[in-house]
Amino acid sequence: MSIATNASGVEFRNVTRRYGQAVAVNDVSFSIRAGDLVTLLGPSGCGKTTTLRMIAGLEMASSGTILIGGKDVTRLPATDRNVTMVFQSYALFPHMTVAENVAYGLVVGGMRKTDAAEKAAAGLDLVGLSGYGQRLPSELSGGQQQRVAVARALVLEPEVLLFDEPLSNLDAKLRRKMRDDIRDLQQTLGLTSVYVTHDQEEALAVSDRIIVMNRSVIAQIGSPTDLYRRPRDRFVADFIGGANLIEAELIGRGDGVAAVRVGHAVLPVPDADVAADLPLGGVLLAVRPNAIRLRAEVGTGNGVPVTVRKATYLGSHMEYGLTSALGDLFAIDTNVVNPVPAGTTVTARFADDGVMVVPR
Known part of the structure; x- marks a missing residue:
């Protein structure tokens, strides 16, 4: 069984997220083309993770409109959006085998276990873990656990694949390899991906475009080359490339x-x-x-x-x-x-x- 791709674009129109009097994201607008990898980049507290969680439906916008594939999903819960997320912590079930972890979302969604197992095997093959299905997560390295988390997201065939600082728990050498692997997989499958990081080198390495955020607003949007060579203000000049x-x-x-x-x-x-x-x-x-x-x-x-x-x-x-x-x-x-x-x-x-x- 193969894994299909259902890449869709994402659009924010004047989206704001408030927590009482505090504004986490302030009147943000952008569009992401289907099949692109776009990184939300900025310092801690800038609003990038809140923005990612609003795409996923884990946070609701206080105002504005969010569209996925041209469909208004602003008020839809996470369960009604065809979006999956790869978390910083991997979030694998320790008592399940690798194959069971990858198949879990499919089984919960009603797929027959035999079909889910076949699709999980295809997912593990995609991330280079063919033959690891019967191991427990504790028997894998950090990089391998991250690959399992990616496979688990891919088998659900999402319209948008989200990455929430996926490499922050890895050492420097493994980070470089994993970011290259994620980028290669994204381009091979034509996935629409939104990637959150505070690491500007990581953002430059993996992105088609980068959305730089600062203090709850967008400071600048552009390609890695544009942001590095033509920063719009002192914050972007300093944050991208120091x-x-x-x-x-x-x-x-x-x-x-x-x-x-x-x-x-x-x-x-x-x-x-x-x-x-x-x-x-x-x-x-x-x-x-x-x-x-x-x-x-x-x-x-x-x-x-x-x-x-x-x-x-x-x-x-x-x-x-x-x-x-x-x-x-x-x-x-x-x-x-x-x-x-x-x-x-x-x-x-x-x-x-x-x-x-x-x-x-």
């Missing part, structure tokens, strides 16, 4: 280049990376840590003198904490053979790529 935010002045634009004064230096920035309606005057220059180049010469050209406050070796790269007249800066350098010692004064130059202008 930019250094430097006081600067936009002094001119022309021929596809914006001129930005930083201290005594004037830097060219691609005008495509500058908000079209941003007027000349005070702005913030968002500089990615890997766009800062440390050079031994001091006081020449368009560089900024900096003192290395801290130098940290991390195997594949060096991390530098820098002190300058522009404020404290953070830099990453792949040159680990000849690191710059702490206490050294050098010149910091900014690369052409990885430098953006955002509103002050």
Whole structure:
């Protein structure tokens, strides 16, 4: 027995969720195309998990409209929505075998046990766990338990598959493998998926689009490339990729280049990376840590003198904490053979790529 896909789009229209006087999600609108993986990204308390739970029907919107596959599901309970969720805690029954866990939702839904068992086996095969059906969850690793949780969700053939921080309990190496596996499976099956995380690297790795949330509202929606290269404001610039935010002045634009004064230096920035309606005057220059180049010469050209406050070796790269007249800066350098010692004064130059202008 195979597993069919019933991918449907999701739309929020001016959705708000209140708890008494507290507003968890405030007038949020977005649409998710069928077959896309969209990540809700933001710090703790921003409203992303509440938004996910409203898609699932585990929370009810206080106002606004929620549509799945063009159907208004705003007032439908979770049991009447063809949506499944993969939880952070896996939520496997410890007394059931892996196969019984995967088949559980099918059996409860009225499917014959023989058919449910056949479909569960197909689900386990999809996630690379063929032959593990008779084991107990306690006999599996954390990554394998997560795969069981995914298989259990897939066999229900949902219109939308939801992931609530599914990798937070795994170690760093396994997180990378699991996020790649989830993305590959999602693309192979054409699943509509909504993925919640606070890890920006994870979001960049798995998403077709990212919805960045902050303080109960949407800060920006875009592709991983758009959000990294063209952040709309200082929050997005800092949250996606950890930019250094430097006081600067936009002094001119022309021929596809914006001129930005930083201290005594004037830097060219691609005008495509500058908000079209941003007027000349005070702005913030968002500089990615890997766009800062440390050079031994001091006081020449368009560089900024900096003192290395801290130098940290991390195997594949060096991390530098820098002190300058522009404020404290953070830099990453792949040159680990000849690191710059702490206490050294050098010149910091900014690369052409990885430098953006955002509103002050």
